[in-house]
Amino acid sequence: AEIVDMLRKHTYADELHQGLRRGRGMGARAQPTPAWARSLLFEKAVTPSDVGKLNRLVVPKQHAEKHFPLKRAPEATAAATSGKGVLLNFEDGEGKVWRFRYSYWNSSQSYVLTKGWSRFVREKGLRAGDTIVFSHSTYSSEKQLFIDCKKTKTTTAATTDGAPVPVPAPAEKKPSTEARVVRLFGVVIAGDGCQKRARPVEIAFEHGPQELLMKKQCVAHHRSPALGAFLL
Amino acid sequence: AEIVDMLRKHTYADELHQGLRRGRGMGARAQPTPAWARSLLFEKAVTPSDVGKLNRLVVPKQHAEKHFPLKRAPEATAAATSGKGVLLNFEDGEGKVWRFRYSYWNSSQSYVLTKGWSRFVREKGLRAGDTIVFSHSTYSSEKQLFIDCKKTKTTTAATTDGAPVPVPAPAEKKPSTEARVVRLFGVVIAGDGCQKRARPVEIAFEHGPQELLMKKQCVAHHRSPALGAFLL
DNA sequence: CTGGTCACCTGTGCT
């Protein structure tokens, strides 16, 4: 029961460990584990769903059962299999540690990484077709796992599926020479002396007017004034 | 532990009490508590989610912590806060008593009514945009809570179903003296000082002007480039 | 099996 509780909540040791590895803010480990100390487990080319809004990565069953410990400890099987799963730590190429929840979904009969995965996708800029690489330490004493991603070439970036998004490269901080502006939907709405508008209102959508790509939300919010009109 | 269990399951006394108040089937109490004996606590305009398949009502945190007793008894705090929550009884305008489970969701840091809520929604015919009113007895000896709903006027009553989402009366909530401006992070980024256009641009959407209280939210997710343009 | 309930999770808008 105690072990189960430790799986559920972060323990003090966990936090300490995380803190140590992460160091300050962004936290690169002082000494990332070198590649020669790693042994490949398997790779997967991520699907659109893997990097989409499902916020999960499907781990191919063969590799999951072969390499990942969900059913290892017999006494922990009940907890791991039915429900909560386990938390796994993966170190990336920069030494940063990522913690994912790893569990089995009975409904889809599949192994998945859930909590924490979307953050990884976002921060790595992972895109459908990219490949993630799982490996582990060659030192059996360390049970450290590793995760890295091989991005597809973005130069020609012929997106197969419907996801264009010309990867803007890690769009660095805005060059200081550039004027400070405020953008809304990619359009400058303030700054630069509030330049005059040359163009009339145009609202473009991808799927036509009926889809609108907009979701309605009730805004009878307590104190927010009724936004019925935009004015610029 | 016993008390916790009583909170979890309906006790015999509970059922008896319910039965007495409800009378037969639809059950109106012989003497509903008159309005003058009630004191308003707060209101909420229900969202689509509140009346949808999620079967829960999010209670705005400020009101929840101010008016609802989840954290009252220090010894019960652990049980109430972490997990199970408590059962609360609310009397409606007809004297019928509704029992809801009220609890705190750690993951979303929010207070919710869960069990029993969907029945209320169904039987009251509650729709997104309707307002529910919470009040309590002015007799401090009675700790009775009340719940009522103010349906939005569907003047033509055209809405049978199909998600029309009527909307409450137009928000009067405007500091009349204040200039109309656009704020971002609370900072005016567009308005009188930075203004070339004199005319506010009104954006009307598919369901007509009464839908203007519905906020548009970009749902293009990760995909979609800069999402077209929104120039005014 | 089905549908209701529960305890989670996350992106986004508002402050």
Next chain:
DNA sequence: AAGCACAGGTGACCA
């Protein structure tokens, strides 16, 4: 200009 509140979700569980 960063945090929080919450609308909108998920799978698991159970009656």
